[in-house]
Amino acid sequence: MLGGFGSVGLPNQLLDGLVAKGVRGITLIANNAGAAFGSMVTLLETGAVEKVVCSYPRNAQSTLFVDLYREGKIGLELVPQGTLAERIRAASAGIPAFFTPTAAGTQLGASKEQREINGRLCVLEQALHADVALLEAWQADRWGNLSYRLAGRNFNPIMAGAAKLTIVQTQHKVELGEMRPDEVMTPGIYINRVVHIPYGDPVL
Amino acid sequence: MSEPATKLKTLTREQMAARLAADIPEGWYVNLGIGAPTLVANYVANREVIFHSENGLLGVGPKPADENIEPWLINAGKQYITMMAGGSTFDSADSFGLIRGGHLDLAVLGGYEVAENGDLANWSTGANDAGPAVGGAMDLGAGAKQVWVLMDHTTKSGSSKLVEKCSYPLTALGSVTRIYTNIAVIDVTPHGFVLRDSAPGVTFDDVQTRTSAVLHRR
Numbered sequence: 001m002l003g004g005f006g007s008v009g010l011p012n013q014l015l016d017g018l019v020a021k022g023v024r025g026i027t028l029i030a031n032n033a034g035a036a037f038g039s040m041v042t043l044l045e046t047g048a049v050e051k052v053v054c055s056y057p058r059n060a061q062s063t064l065f066v067d068l069y070r071e072g073k074i075g076l077e078l079v080p081q082g083t084l085a086e087r088i089r090a091a092s093a094g095i096p097a098f099f100t101p102t103a104a105g106t107q108l109g110a111s112k113e114q115r116e117i118n119g120r121l122c123v124l125e126q127a128l129h130a131d132v133a134l135l136e137a138w139q140a141d142r143w144g145n146l147s148y149r150l151a152g153r154n155f156n157p158i159m160a161g162a163a164k165l166t167i168v169q170t171q172h173k174v175e176l177g178e179m180r181p182d183e184v185m186t187p188g189i190y191i192n193r194v195v196h197i198p199y200g201d202p203v204l
Numbered sequence: 205m206s207e208p209a210t211k212l213k214t215l216t217r218e219q220m221a222a223r224l225a226a227d228i229p230e231g232w233y234v235n236l237g238i239g240a241p242t243l244v245a246n247y248v249a250n251r252e253v254i255f256h257s258e259n260g261l262l263g264v265g266p267k268p269a270d271e272n273i274e275p276w277l278i279n280a281g282k283q284y285i286t287m288m289a290g291g292s293t294f295d296s297a298d299s300f301g302l303i304r305g306g307h308l309d310l311a312v313l314g315g316y317e318v319a320e321n322g323d324l325a326n327w328s329t330g331a332n333d334a335g336p337a338v339g340g341a342m343d344l345g346a347g348a349k350q351v352w353v354l355m356d357h358t359t360k361s362g363s364s365k366l367v368e369k370c371s372y373p374l375t376a377l378g379s380v381t382r383i384y385t386n387i388a389v390i391d392v393t394p395h396g397f398v399l400r401d402s403a404p405g406v407t408f409d410d411v412q413t414r415t416s417a418v419l420h421r422r
Binding site: 005006007008009031055056057058063065066069070076078079080081082083084085086088089100101102103104105106107108121138148149150151152153154155156157158 | 346
């Protein structure tokens with residue numbers, strides 16, 4: 001499970017570590033898996049990723065994922081973006097499944113239980129758990145309290161808590177109390193590991 | 205469908221976007237889809253319209269000058285943006301919660317086809333020419349109070365994109381409320397397509413000829 005939207009809020013250096021470690025047989029849960037740069041390309045090219053759970057596995061700069069998918073070398077579970085977010089949030093919040101109107105009556109809802117609720121056709125969606133979540137934060141302290149910068153928040157707060165092990169890379173390491181209680185966007189209870197990696201601007 | 209006899213002077217993408225923008229009331233919360241719908245933001249400068257972006261932003265402002273790019277600030281199309289004073293950022297579950305929960309006044313989306321019952325097809329041509337991807341289209345289609353589609357009236361080969369029943373895979377059921385094309389503005393009502401407005405020099409019959417479903421007069 002990988003935070004980020006496009007290349008903002010993406011834990012690039014943790015991904016580098018995943019490549020260096022040589023982990024294979026990965027099911028990758030991420031909003032984007034198009035991969036035009038960095039370790040995502042390596043993960044896909046080396047066949048380390050077996051399957052992607054994703055809303056938008058397409059990229060203007062790269063056809064890598066689409067090529068692999070067409071050749072049958074990688075699996076895909078395509079999920080509407082809001083349903084992806086809510087399935088992850090549900091996992092974090094202990095909700096095993098929920099009904100949503102999104103995708104009702106479409107191909108992406110076709111293989112799922114559908115039920116009319118208050119006159120509206122809805123699809124039953126399952127919570128989406130992971131073994132490991134890799135996230136990026138702007139600030140973190142030693143309790144694992146996190147804050148994010150602008151659009152860097154996206155999937156990061158909801159993925160924290162949806163995995164058995166949550167690892168965060170942070171631009172800034174701060175002391176306990178430096179973030180005011182109401183500035184903490186993700187409380188440290190969800191976080192298992194924090195790695196301080198001040199890497200500067202992401203490449204878009 | 206037979207080839208229309210006359211060639212019409214059609215609106216440009218910019219003119220279509222400006223025509224749609226003219227109908228957005230001050231104070232609305234609006235999501236603009238990727239592609240042509242993004243142009244709509246250029247034509248509301250005199251009104252306070254609050255733009256939403258799926259990656260967790262409300263109050264999206266114009267593109268920054270190159271020297272003022274903020275690397276942590278992109279829109280759903282992955283372009284650098286600015287924020288208006290009053291703007292806010294939040295996570296993806298909140299971002300889609302406000303869509304699904306019916307809080308967004310309007311979503312402007314592109315389309316491959318719109319059916320007379322408001323069904324929308326805009327995420328896949330079935331053949332998956334560019335690879336399968338859906339993004340937030342199904343959530344916006346199902347959740348926004350109003351869904352306006354901005355698209356050409358016909359395909360390049362001349363067949364109507366306004367149809368009795370969609371042939372491409374559906375994005376959302378019965379969700380489109382209005383269509384802005386390069387020749388007309390059409391309401392989608394319980395009775396079907398109703399012509400609301402047409403481009404300069406375009407008649408009701410011109411629009412009906414290019415629409416493969418019944419077109420009603422207001």
